[in-house]
Amino acid sequence: MAGKARLSTRMVRYRWLFVLLLPGLAYFAIFKYAPMYGLTIAFQDYLPFLGFSGSPWVGFKHFADLFSSPDFPRVLSNTLILALLSMVFVFPAPIVVALLLNEIRLSVLKRAIQSAIYIPYFLSWTIVAALTYLLFALDTGPITQLMNNIFNQRFDFLADPDWFRPLVIAQTLWKEVGWGTIIYLAALAGVDPNLYEAARIDGANRWKQMWHVTLPGIRSTIIVVAILSAGNLLDTGFERIYLLTNSLNRSVAEVFDTYVYFLGITQGSYSYSTAVGLFKAVVGIVLIYSVNWLARRFGHSGLY
Amino acid sequence: MKPFKRLTAVVGAMAMALPLALVACSSKAEEKADPADLATLTVMIPLLAADAAAPAVDGEVHKAVEAFTGKKLQATWVPNSNYGDRMNVTLASDNLPEVMVVQGKLPAFVQSAEAGAFWNLTGKLDAYPNLKAENKQIELNSSINGQVYGIYRRRDPMRAAVIVRKDWLTKLGLSMPQTVDDLYRIAKAFTENDPDGNGKKDTYGLTIPKWPGVYATASPYDVIETWFGAPNGWGERNGKLVPGFDTPEFLEANRFVKKMLTEGLINPDFATLDSAKWDQQFFTGKGGIIVDVSSRASVLTRLFKEKDAATYTNFVDLTGNLTGPDGKKRSYPTIGYNGFLAISKQSVPTEAELKDVLTTLDKLSSKQGQILLNNGFEGKNFKVQEGYAVGQNATDPAMKTITNDVMSYAQLGTASNGYLAYVSLPAGQFEKEQYEKRVKFHKADEASAVHNPAQAIVSKTQVAKGAQLDQIIADARVKFLAGQLDEAGLKAEIQRWYSQGGQDIVNEMNQQYAKVKK
Numbered sequence: 001m002a003g004k005a006r007l008s009t010r011m012v013r014y015r016w017l018f019v020l021l022l023p024g025l026a027y028f029a030i031f032k033y034a035p036m037y038g039l040t041i042a043f044q045d046y047l048p049f050l051g052f053s054g055s056p057w058v059g060f061k062h063f064a065d066l067f068s069s070p071d072f073p074r075v076l077s078n079t080l081i082l083a084l085l086s087m088v089f090v091f092p093a094p095i096v097v098a099l100l101l102n103e104i105r106l107s108v109l110k111r112a113i114q115s116a117i118y119i120p121y122f123l124s125w126t127i128v129a130a131l132t133y134l135l136f137a138l139d140t141g142p143i144t145q146l147m148n149n150i151f152n153q154r155f156d157f158l159a160d161p162d163w164f165r166p167l168v169i170a171q172t173l174w175k176e177v178g179w180g181t182i183i184y185l186a187a188l189a190g191v192d193p194n195l196y197e198a199a200r201i202d203g204a205n206r207w208k209q210m211w212h213v214t215l216p217g218i219r220s221t222i223i224v225v226a227i228l229s230a231g232n233l234l235d236t237g238f239e240r241i242y243l244l245t246n247s248l249n250r251s252v253a254e255v256f257d258t259y260v261y262f263l264g265i266t267q268g269s270y271s272y273s274t275a276v277g278l279f280k281a282v283v284g285i286v287l288i289y290s291v292n293w294l295a296r297r298f299g300h301s302g303l304y
Numbered sequence: 305m306k307p308f309k310r311l312t313a314v315v316g317a318m319a320m321a322l323p324l325a326l327v328a329c330s331s332k333a334e335e336k337a338d339p340a341d342l343a344t345l346t347v348m349i350p351l352l353a354a355d356a357a358a359p360a361v362d363g364e365v366h367k368a369v370e371a372f373t374g375k376k377l378q379a380t381w382v383p384n385s386n387y388g389d390r391m392n393v394t395l396a397s398d399n400l401p402e403v404m405v406v407q408g409k410l411p412a413f414v415q416s417a418e419a420g421a422f423w424n425l426t427g428k429l430d431a432y433p434n435l436k437a438e439n440k441q442i443e444l445n446s447s448i449n450g451q452v453y454g455i456y457r458r459r460d461p462m463r464a465a466v467i468v469r470k471d472w473l474t475k476l477g478l479s480m481p482q483t484v485d486d487l488y489r490i491a492k493a494f495t496e497n498d499p500d501g502n503g504k505k506d507t508y509g510l511t512i513p514k515w516p517g518v519y520a521t522a523s524p525y526d527v528i529e530t531w532f533g534a535p536n537g538w539g540e541r542n543g544k545l546v547p548g549f550d551t552p553e554f555l556e557a558n559r560f561v562k563k564m565l566t567e568g569l570i571n572p573d574f575a576t577l578d579s580a581k582w583d584q585q586f587f588t589g590k591g592g593i594i595v596d597v598s599s600r601a602s603v604l605t606r607l608f609k610e611k612d613a614a615t616y617t618n619f620v621d622l623t624g625n626l627t628g629p630d631g632k633k634r635s636y637p638t639i640g641y642n643g644f645l646a647i648s649k650q651s652v653p654t655e656a657e658l659k660d661v662l663t664t665l666d667k668l669s670s671k672q673g674q675i676l677l678n679n680g681f682e683g684k685n686f687k688v689q690e691g692y693a694v695g696q697n698a699t700d701p702a703m704k705t706i707t708n709d710v711m712s713y714a715q716l717g718t719a720s721n722g723y724l725a726y727v728s729l730p731a732g733q734f735e736k737e738q739y740e741k742r743v744k745f746h747k748a749d750e751a752s753a754v755h756n757p758a759q760a761i762v763s764k765t766q767v768a769k770g771a772q773l774d775q776i777i778a779d780a781r782v783k784f785l786a787g788q789l790d791e792a793g794l795k796a797e798i799q800r801w802y803s804q805g806g807q808d809i810v811n812e813m814n815q816q817y818a819k820v821k822k
Contacts, residue, residue, distance in 0.1 A: 047412075047415050047416065047419060048392050048393075048395040048396035048412050048415075048416065049395050049396070049412075049415065049416035049419050049421045050419060051396055070800075070804055071772075133576070133578060137573065137576075138572055138573040138576065139572065139573070156572075156573075158573070158576040159573070159575045159576050159786065246514055246575050246576050246782075247514075247575055247778060247779040247781075247782035247783065248575045248576075248779075248782060248783060248786055248788060250775075250779050251779075262771070262772065262775075263772065265388075265389070266771050267411060267768070267769070267770070267771040267772060268392075268410065268411030268412045268415075268767075269411075269768060269769075
């Protein structure tokens with residue numbers, strides 16, 4: 001009871017601060033929490049005409065359908081493989097680039113490189129896909145011709161299922177690595193210069209300085225980014241996948257995001273596609289909690 | 305300190321008022337329009353031109369439509385690109401327009417119609433002289449299991465054509481194809497005999513782009529399969545409906561396409577070529593043949609004309625459907641309609657009001673109404689010449705507005721009683737001859753059209769899973785052609801179609817088919 005009383009006194013004393021909190025709360029309530037009511041259609045046979053209240057309830061039917069669907073193993077493994085690949089290749093790439101940039105002494109050169117690698121982030125996926133089609137077109141794309149000449153065989157990057165994942169990862173790297181370095185560069189700027197000086201006096205070369213001073217200095221940033229990106233692990237992205245998909249590579253290209261679009265928008269199975277989306281979100285939450293737990297387990301502070 | 309305090313108070317008050325304002329908004333939106341308002345017709349129409357603005361309410365065309373029908377017109381123009389999404393949202397709201405353009409038997413529409421959201425017009429339309437269907441087969445095609453839920457919007461019943469580089473034919477001393485064997489021979493000559501005379505083997509015969517649709521969506525594959533005798537989507541074999549891809553003719557046709565592919569007579573990137581580049585391949589002299597709708601020939605002719613107006617007549621020739629390997633001609637028709645106008649039961653609750661709405665639509669479909677919706681005002685923005693409409697005063701901005709508005713209002717027209725307005729006069733003598741040739745061979749092809757007997761039938765499983773299942777077939781077909789699957793693999797994929805729900809579709813289709821046929 002005592003705690004409660006204290007809260008109410010605090011509320012009276014800081015009333016204007018609480019008032020200031022209201023717009024933020026309203027934002028989350030209206031735009032984030034209220035729409036979650038729509039998730040109920042995952043447990044209904046939803047018909048737009050009948051609406052939320054009129055559509056019949058079917059319990060876990062759509063989830064049962066999903067798990068027993070012949071598409072499920074394929075879509076799940078495609079999603080997981082892409083997620084794993086981006087964990088291995090896309091996640092560390094900005095760290096490496098940031099470290100490299102950090103070693104550049106000439107600040108004009110550093111800034112020029114930074115600006116150049118930020119630009120792709122502002123292009124839409126449609127443009128990136130169009131560039132990819134241009135560069136990797138069968139027989140006529142410049143990169144295809146180059147590769148054909150070097151390896152003396154005929155590459156079909158756009159249609160060959162084996163090349164789908166490398167292309168998607170390469171696209172993502174090109175587009176997003178530069179932008180991803182920003183947070184690490186900020187963290188690098190915060191590393192105490194005295195530590196470098198001390199390390200140099202102890203005889204550390206640049207490699208050792210990086211290993212023993214720089215990396216520990218930005219470790220907490222890396223962990224926070226890792227936890228946050230774990231939640232988005234299954235968000236393989238819709239456009240970049242959809243725009244590269246064709247009949248020949250669909251077997252490796254179909255992921256949850258495109259599957260939901262295909263079922264929900266093209267086929268009008270709103271309830272089923274909502275169930276798929278909800279499943280994906282639950283996996284995302286589980287991943288956030290487990291990575292956070294792991295981080296704390298290894299003695300770091302974690303996200304919360 | 306004091307002014308700051310006042311400011312926080314204002315912000316706080318605003319923050320508190322915000323949710324209230326939102327609540328106020330939403331309760332207002334729930335208010336229904338007066339349904340008994342007979343004087344107003346509310347419609348929802350797709351706006352096709354992406355760059356054009358929706359017709360203005362005080363525009364001349366809008367006013368003329370209102371004067372002609374004697375109704376106040378309240379049109380909601382929705383950009384075509386997200387018309388489907390918007391239709392779904394509208395179906396879920398409780399504020400449906402009286403008349404809605406529906407762009408086909410989309411799952412959400414079928415489910416809503418069957419749940420009673422729209423008037424069942426079966427047998428009702430014949431009482432209206434201008435809504436009585438010109439072609440009962442198409443009216444049936446547009447129905448849901450024989451129940452007509454909308455007035456179909458007519459489109460040309462035949463559009464398939466083979467478009468060939470005329471200059472290449474001339475150079476190699478060949479003539480236009482009549483049969484699929486001719487098609488093969490010409491494609492082979494186009495690939496191997498250097499039709500562009502540059503001394504390099506850098507051309508091929510047929511261009512096929514990445515096809516966005518699934519099975520039976522008027523792709524070049526679908527058209528060629530029909531020529532070989534495969535059913536158009538569904539076919540009747542031994543009194544039962546079977547899916548077109550489970551027939552020997554389907555396989556034979558695809559063996560033919562595969563043979564052309566392996567011999568290099570078709571562009572090797574057929575699975576990935578952007579369909580926006582389809583014309584470019586023809587125009588720049590890479591591929592010499594296109595199997596598509598005949599109107600593509602006009603687009604190509606215009607490209608050549610823009611490049612060189614003196615010689616443009618030498619490049620594009622076209623013909624209709626080709627004769628199959630057995631010497632029999634089978635033509636690939638369109639479904640004959642492009643969506644329909646459906647009438648909401650919620651906004652038009654009584655039979656008397658329905659009658660009133662139908663009378664208005666009947667007026668719009670009369671000859672005079674069709675000319676207003678498709679051409680505009682005779683003597684003002686167009687004149688009639690040799691039975692064609694010719695635009696005039698095109699530089700006058702007011703006339704431009706009329707012409708643009710008319711293009712939008714044409715979407716409201718149905719012409720299910722036949723197209724009675726004027727066709728616009730092709731740009732030159734050559735284009736006019738080309739157009740007349742098109743009309744002629746389309747008319748001739750109608751006699752050998754292979755219709756889809758299951759067009760009217762909607763099966764529950766088809767609605768729920770059809771797109772997903774038909775993707776299996778479309779992918780398997782491309783994989784077979786690309787060599788990723790052999791014939792056994794293709795057949796296995798067809799079996800997969802059956803086992804993942806296709807068998808249910810076949811059973812349901814046959815049940816409904818027996819009912820509708822009666």
